[in-house]
Amino acid sequence: MELNLSKPICFFDLETTGINIANDRIVEISVLKVFPNGNKESHTWRVNPTIPIPKATSDIHGITDEMVANEPTFKELAPKVYALIKDCDLGGFNSNRFDIPLLAEELLRAGVDIDLKKANSVDVQTIFHKKEKRTLEAAYKFYCNKTLENAHSAEADTLATYEVLKSQLEKYSDLENDMNVLAEFSAHKKFADFAGYIGYDKQGREIFSFGKHKGTLVEEVLENEPGYFGWLLNADFPLYTKNVLTRVKLRKLNTKL
Numbered sequence: 277m278e279l280n281l282s283k284p285i286c287f288f289d290l291e292t293t294g295i296n297i298a299n300d301r302i303v304e305i306s307v308l309k310v311f312p313n314g315n316k317e318s319h320t321w322r323v324n325p326t327i328p329i330p331k332a333t334s335d336i337h338g339i340t341d342e343m344v345a346n347e348p349t350f351k352e353l354a355p356k357v358y359a360l361i362k363d364c365d366l367g368g369f370n371s372n373r374f375d376i377p378l379l380a381e382e383l384l385r386a387g388v389d390i391d392l393k394k395a396n397s398v399d400v401q402t403i404f405h406k407k408e409k410r411t412l413e414a415a416y417k418f419y420c421n422k423t424l425e426n427a428h429s430a431e432a433d434t435l436a437t438y439e440v441l442k443s444q445l446e447k448y449s450d451l452e453n454d455m456n457v458l459a460e461f462s463a464h465k466k467f468a469d470f471a472g473y474i475g476y477d478k479q480g481r482e483i484f485s486f487g488k489h490k491g492t493l494v495e496e497v498l499e500n501e502p503g504y505f506g507w508l509l510n511a512d513f514p515l516y517t518k519n520v521l522t523r524v525k526l527r528k529l530n531t532k533l
Contacts, residue, residue: 277446280453281312285365285398287441289434290375291337293329297377297471298514301325302350303339305379306430307360308438319360320431322347337428354386365396365455369412369437372399372463377470377514384515393470396459400441403462407448412436419443469517482524494521495528 279285291304306320322339324347334340350357357379368375380392404415416424416436420443426432445453451461468474468482474494475485482494489497489504498505498521505525509518 277442278314279310279442281310281455283364284309284311285367285455286361287367287434287438288375289368289430289437290378291339291430292378293325293327294333297381298512301327302382303329303344304430306434308434309360309364321353323353324349350382351386354383354388358388358390362390365398366392367398367400367437367441369433370399370401372397372402377516380470380516381514396455398455398458399462400437402464403444415440419447469520471514471517473513473517474520494524498525499528
């Protein structure tokens with residue numbers, strides 16, 4: 277079964293220095309772009325993260341500091357990545373919770389103005405967990421009857437993710453071959469940011485989902501406690517979260533003008 281696409285979708289996977297969205301960096305990125313006519317193009321880049329790769333992390337994906345010392349930084353690669361994913365939907369395995377948020381951080385650090393929230397995000401892991409609740413290797417075996425070689429290689433994981441989604445669509449007749457529907461089905465609770473610090477109330481207004489102001493409207497807190505806004509901008513929060521807070525604050529100021 278081929279995917280029913282109205283625009284290209286980019287399946288991608290990241291290997292990183294760790295799992296902290298705000299502080300860790302990409303060491304490898306692989307993108308498989310699938311076009312509505314079925315054509316595909318694939319790109320894989322090793323990346324110099326500019327920070328050390330912990331040994332425990334290297335033991336998982338096999339990429340060491342020495343292997344990426346002479347590779348381009350993500351800032352150097354960012355224009356190519358942007359050109360590849362611009363105006364595309366996104367697909368991945370655990371991508372909604374990790375890969376997309378971390379990619380958004382790297383793009384912001386590189387000065388690339390792209391809002392990944394505007395793209396449909398099809399998280400194959402979420403579909404898998406809602407249906408079967410297993411790992412990528414098990415998903416590949418279960419849906420495709422294949423053994424995933426070189427697991428934790430960005431390219432192998434990306435290709436496997438693409439094949440798993442197509443097999444999921446063949447297996448589940450109630451799973452519609454439509455990126456809008458798949459994005460909705462694979463979504464977790466909706467947040468204004470990627471990291472889950474800013475949620476929405478029933479009226480669709482931004483609220484804090486953590487800390488002493490949990491459940492309180494963001495615009496009310498920022499207006500009544502300007503010092504809290506300053507603390508948030510200087511604290512160790514993801515750049516995308518800070519951008520969301522800034523947009524809310526500016527929107528509130530504009531309504532007063």
